[in-house]
Amino acid sequence: MTPRVPLAPVGTVGNETISRVFDVTSSTSWADRGPDDNGPSEPPYDTRRGRGSSATTALVAAIVAAVVALGAAGWFGYGWIHALVVDKGTADVRDDALAGAQQAAINLNTVDSGDFEASFENMRSSIVGDEMNRDLDATEAGITDELRQQGGTSTAEVVGSTLTELDTDGRTATALVVIEQTMTWPEQYRASRITMRLGVQEDGGTWKAASVEPIGVPVDLGSGPIPGSEPAPEGEAQPEQPDGEQQPEPAPAPGG
Numbered sequence: 001m002t003p004r005v006p007l008a009p010v011g012t013v014g015n016e017t018i019s020r021v022f023d024v025t026s027s028t029s030w031a032d033r034g035p036d037d038n039g040p041s042e043p044p045y046d047t048r049r050g051r052g053s054s055a056t057t058a059l060v061a062a063i064v065a066a067v068v069a070l071g072a073a074g075w076f077g078y079g080w081i082h083a084l085v086v087d088k089g090t091a092d093v094r095d096d097a098l099a100g101a102q103q104a105a106i107n108l109n110t111v112d113s114g115d116f117e118a119s120f121e122n123m124r125s126s127i128v129g130d131e132m133n134r135d136l137d138a139t140e141a142g143i144t145d146e147l148r149q150q151g152g153t154s155t156a157e158v159v160g161s162t163l164t165e166l167d168t169d170g171r172t173a174t175a176l177v178v179i180e181q182t183m184t185w186p187e188q189y190r191a192s193r194i195t196m197r198l199g200v201q202e203d204g205g206t207w208k209a210a211s212v213e214p215i216g217v218p219v220d221l222g223s224g225p226i227p228g229s230e231p232a233p234e235g236e237a238q239p240e241q242p243d244g245e246q247q248p249e250p251a252p253a254p255g256g
Helices: 047-107 113-124 130-141 145-149
Strands: 004-006 011-013 016-018 021-023 153-167 172-184 188-203 206-225
Touching: 047 153, 047 172, 047 188, 047 206, 113 130, 113 145, 130 206, 172 206
Parallel strands: none
Antiparallel strands: 011 016, 153 172, 172 188, 188 206
């Protein structure tokens, strides 16, 4: 226990003497104050206690900062993981669905009259559902020998596409696809732009057309004879001579 040293009596209250005491471990006591000191001072400050309070405050602040940082890291980490796993998964499904719609639009508009069987098998690989398969079977059954002998072909190229609906849980989507279709025969061609709405769904890991609906009417992009496919008609004027060259004059008639 810290020893206490009594000072000289400073006054009496009744029969009791009032004395001041001080802690001998303190470097300054009330008794050491000089004549210029302004009244009594506060009791000595416990520096050990102050250091302890400051250290505790700093520790609490550090813990709070760490918790806040951890919370922020957790939040941003969650956002990053969500974007990586969930959003990326949705983006992948969207890309796959749109790619499937594009491929279905190409396959359903590509035909080679020289090999209808292969053409229809290619179409069948891009459709799903009983209704689509029934329609395709009926179309294939209506192919006549005349059509087979025409020697015509149809090709398609996607020039624009977008998804208008996407159900990632049900694995279905709706897409608008614009194609340029070119139909050719031995001596003629016809090109047109066609817009289609396709309902697609995933089937065995592949997105296929479950429905097809034309939008508007085809836009004519041109038609006519295929260049070089027709011989020049008889009696057509001879090609012009190069510049600077003259046709030879006919020889004068005898006796002229």
